[in-house]
Amino acid sequence: MVPETEDPTGSLFIDRLIRNAKEMRANEDMFRLLIEHSHDIIYSITSDGMFTYVSPVWTQQLGHPVSEVIGKSFLNFVHPDDVPACLVWLQKIIESGQRQEGIEYRVKHLNGEWVMHTSSAVPFFDKTNTVAGYYGIASDITERKRVLEEKTAVEQLRQLAKYTEKAREDERISISRDLHDDLGQALTAIKIHLGLIKQKVPDEEAVLKINKVTDMVGEAIKAVKRITTGLRPEILDELGLEAAILWYAKEFEKRNNVEIVLGIFTGITIPVENSLSIFRIIQESLTNISRHAGATKVYISLSKTSESVILRISDNGIGITETQKESKNSFGIISMRERAASLGGSFDIYGEEGYGTVLKIIIPLNQ
16 A cells, blocks of 8 residues: 555545545534524624624524624614623623623514523634634523513512511501500409499499499400400410410310311421411411311311421311312412411312311421
8 A cells, every 4th residue: 555645646635635525514514504403593793793694593583584684783683771781791702802601682573572682602813813703692581581580570479478477467466465455454444443333332223234334344355355366376475386276276166166186296396487377377277167168177287207397287078179279369278378388388278088178288397
């Protein structure tokens, strides 16, 4: 075999050129295929921002024919409010001579709507090593931004609901304290004075009337105590969640002729505000059961794992439909779901064989 360096006809050299040309053509075809089938827009612009190439996906995303884009300024398609940031971004590429990523800007669709893009670009240089232009990739992030904005809005509403609920609880505490300290003490003083007056009244008919008024004042004192306890049960702050649930269960049984079976894991340590949210969820759940379920028995269990507190409430009532679960008017369910979410927990309500409705809430212990 004749060594390549001694090839007198140069045929090996020519063969190598042909082979390299074929490889270059194959690479070029592959590169073109990748560009033209990319979901992102591939583009090149001159250093003064004029388009020299735009991949076909531009037309798919923005409606403008590619032929109407080439030779026009990149900034012609950018929202006026975003032009200053884009100019700064392009200037950074020139000054640094390096890739720049992550700029977000709005591009005008042919129909007049604005599409949110994020873009990355790298510079290319002329023979004098001066930046001659940029190669870039632009991605449509309109849907991603919309979803993110919706999530942000939901989180803001959740935080607002949490703040509003805290304000309501603070107001309940204030009203409860005022009722107890002012109205409750005033009624107690009236009852004492009525007793003193009765001792000095010889008229039996007047004594009977005083006794009747005294009984009415006593009932008013009980009503004030019931109202203040409903606004903010002192037992929750003084003895904890377990005692508060036991107390409320007994009160609910008396008022509604419904048997409540409790299964409460002792020794669960929960922050006071979280305990209040769990207590309010139990209150709301029992209220819903008394109004809608037609149940005669309710089961409440509060347990824990190494990571979570689990609240489960079930009844033997008529159950709940999917329509009722998802209704925008099911304010009780919405309230309980939001309380659970404010604690970083999950909320589920469903029907189960042998029971009417089951409510299950799982709350992380680290919240």
